[in-house]
Amino acid sequence: MPGRPLDPHPQEQQIRTLLDEGLTNTAVARRLYVGVRAVASIRDKHGIPQVPRSAYRRQPHPKHREILALLDDGYRDAEIRRRTGADVGTIARARREGGFGRPTVTTRKPRQHPKDAEIRARLRHASNHQISEELGVDRAAVRRIRREAGIAYVPPRFATAEEKWASLVREVDGGHLEWLGERAGRSSTPVMRFRERSASPAGIAFKKRTGRDPVGQVRAECDYPHCVAPAHVDDEPGRRRLREQLRAIKGVPAPGETCRHGHDQAEHGRLEQDGTAYCGACKRDQKRAARANTP
Incomplete structure (x- = not known):
């Protein structure tokens, strides 16, 4: 039994138009986001001859002149892509081959910092670090706004x-x-x-x-x-006095004259904030041992 005839490709007319303009199968596939095999089958179906290899790199973009005009006006590659539909590689190649410089037209206004007014109000009276800490903002943003405003900070004496x-x-x-x-x-x-x-x-x-x-x-x-x-x-004597008073209120006896490792507690004895006694020398030795065992 003969098979059911295949439905035409949904973009067949667009593919035929680009093939008639002389684009290769790969170029059409990239332009329309379709498979290369689908393009090749439509070329065979309509008897459209293959593009000679010598013409592969010489085929200009359909909007080549418009791209050149926008490059000459100083537009960014992203804006030219938005206006013409050309891929960024094609635009970059046209910029390079045409000797066009860096873009000069900015199509998007810089976004204002959410705390711009508060930062500017403090520029004359506080350093970048102080403003950053007070307002919880990035120090680089403060530097940028200070540079834009042209306001120097003079530290107070x-x-x-x-x-x-x-x-x-x-x-x-x-x-x-x-x-x-x-x-x-x-x-x-x-x-x-x-x-x-x-x-x-x-x-x-x-x-x-x-x-x-x-x-x-x-x-x-x-x-x-x-x-x-x-x-x-x-300070240290004040802290010890308060913590000894706390131990007395709790009825905790005074610590011994030496710790279990023999350290003199008159010199090395310390008290935690809750009044718990510990040996400062033992604690120091434990930290040193932990650092020595760390790979």
Whole structure:
């Protein structure tokens, strides 16, 4: 039995038109997103002769002149593709062979930063880092907007380290003070420089409350990370005194004179925030051993 005749290809008329214009099977397939075999069968069906190999690379795009005109006007490849339907490779080749330079026409306006107005309002009064921290924006965006606005930042001159400290803190809920200045290390510890010297923001906060220089490391005793509120920080003797008072309230006996490894607890004894005693020397040795065993 004779088979049922095949239905014509849905794009047969378009394929025939391009074949009549002298395009190769591959070029037609790429242009219309169809299979090369389907194009070849339609060429055979209608008796359209094959394109000579010598003409493969010389066949111009149907909108070649329009592409050249748009290139000459300075349009981008993407915009020319949108207007002509030509693939980017064809446009790039025409740009290269025609000696056209870089595009000069911008068809899309640059998108404004969501916090553009807020950033511009702070440019004269704050550094890029401060604006980035205060508004929670990328520092590169602040630099770009500053460059566009042509506004230079002039750092204020502070008479004392305390004045500079006061300009770099912000009160948050709970009476905490957030540090807006520079930070260092993996733990993002607040740091500050004043007149080419390093100053501890937490140490300044401690001195504001007590009137004296701290002994040892100053840390916040509250639950806000790196809080620099004067009422929330303490030095090593202050922390130990508070934790010893907590142990006394709980009825916990005083720790021994030495730990189980023989370290003098008058020198190495430490207390956790909840009053739990531990040996600083043992803890240091454990960390060293862990680092040594890490591959």
